[in-house]
Amino acid sequence: MRADNIPEFAIIGHPNEGKSSVLSTLAEDDSVRVSAIPGETVVCQAFPVRIDGREILRFIDTPGFQNPRQTLEWLQNFSGPEEEMLPAFIAAHRHHPAFHDDCELLVPVTAGAGVIFVVDGSRPLRHVDRAEMEILRLTGAPRMAVINCKEEDSGYLDQWQSTFRKHFNAVRIFNSCQANYRQRIELLESLKAIDQQWEPALKIVVEAFRTDWEARITRTAAILADMLRDILAYRQTVACSKKKESQLREQLHREYLAYVTVEERRGHEAIRQLFKHNIFNLELPPQSILAEDLFSRRTWEFLGLTNRQIIVAGAVGGAALGVGIDAATLGSSFGLFSAMGGLIGAGATAFKGKDVLTGVRLLGMKMGGELLQVGPVSNVQLLYILLDRGLLFYAHVINWAHGRRDYERLDPLVPAVSGKSGFTSGWDREQRKICDLFFRAIHKGTPGEIEAASETLQGLLCDQLWAICEDRMSAGGVPACRS
Secondary structure, three states: OOOOOOOEEEEEEOOOOOHHHHHHHHHOOOOOOOOOOOOOOOOOEEEEEEEOOEEEEEEEEOOOOOOHHHHHHHHHHOOOOHHHHHHHHHHHHOOOHHHHHHHHHHHHHHOOOEEEEEEEOOOOOOHHHHHHHHHHHHHOOOEEEEEEOOOOOOOOHHHHHHHHOOOOOEEEEEOOOOOOHHHHHHHHHHHHHHOHHHHHHHHHHHHHHHHHHHHHHHHHHHHHHHHHHHHHOOOEEEEOOHHHHHHHHHHHHHHHHHHHHHHHHHHHHHHHHHOOOOOOOOOOOOOOOOOOOOOEHHHHHHOOOOHHHHHHHHHHHHHHHHHHHHHHOOOOOOOHHHHHHHHHHHHHHHHHOOOEOOHHHOEEEEEEOOEEEEEEEOOOHHHHHHHHHHHHHHHHHHHOOOOOOOOOOOOOOOOOOOOOOOOHHHOOHHHHHHHHHHHHHHHHOOHHHHHHHHHHHHHHHHHHHHHHHHHHHHHOOOOOOOO
């Protein structure tokens, strides 16, 4: 271990074996250069892992072996003290171009770093692999072998594992492109076994990772609750003459739709950064339900509403618009416009088919004197749609390993079939009661009631976020609620 007592591991392997991808996933750092071109890494680069601003772990990306057979032969023929072997090799070959990479990758090992040796488990064992393993054994460094299963092919696993047991203190199978939180923790737990002296420091690292993950879950719940509160409580009152009322209504609805879009994107961005996806911007493909317009019929249909419920949502929204007109006529219409508004809303929704569900069906609008009030939201279904999209986004973020670079691949959240696939569609009465109380508090509650309802909602969301995380980890795939 290094003198600063921060566990440090050199990620070593043959070029294009996935070592940079393994490092990126373990360190949760998507700035690690991952390339299909062999030999992209030519110098060592440190990637510290920090929690709450404190460095707790360090990984070193290294070049691949350049001339392992010649390097091994030199080490086997070295006759001096064992502790001088690596420094002597580096001193003798530092300026030799043919041994540049071999010297470079051995520098952190000479300084006391542990070794994580990465191989591609989808290919057979070669003589050059055995040479590399023997070099690492001769270094005497604490070391683990990681079989990076980049593909489903596991035909060579037994061969790799049998050979690795002769050269390494621990062996792990690890898919760097699909690894989840639990698998990262399990690999770190295994590192504790490679050297007893390292165990106390690595125990602290593992506990820090677990505590940090819990904090991220709690913070995600708070982000979603704050986003919902801001969107649902949106209210705007403007001066309005009867002559310009229709035009102003349309303008205010457009402004609200833009506001919701920005606020939702801001909330999702905060979640993305919380889980350290700094380069991957999650520009989802067109067929993803998260790339779909929030107010589109497809979004509402996929995330839980039937065709009849969508029509009813339109009717309720239309009625809200009608109530606004009644207020302007001081009630002389005796509710006529409210009834007409409902019929118009339902008819328009059914007629439009896959067109956008406009904000008119979600916002309450009231006209009084020369003032037009917009908001707060009058349709509780918007709360559930926003919740589903937030939970889906979270599930996508935690399922995307940092070592993955195939951003162009289909998003796993894309529905294969139509139907109810949102998380909230399966919630029980008590869970929905919490959401309904939150919605009512936003409308008519005191600041204290709103705060209490928000805390209760955050508790529900924490449970759901953990359930999504556990479902992903136990199933080894995407959450079951996705189609």
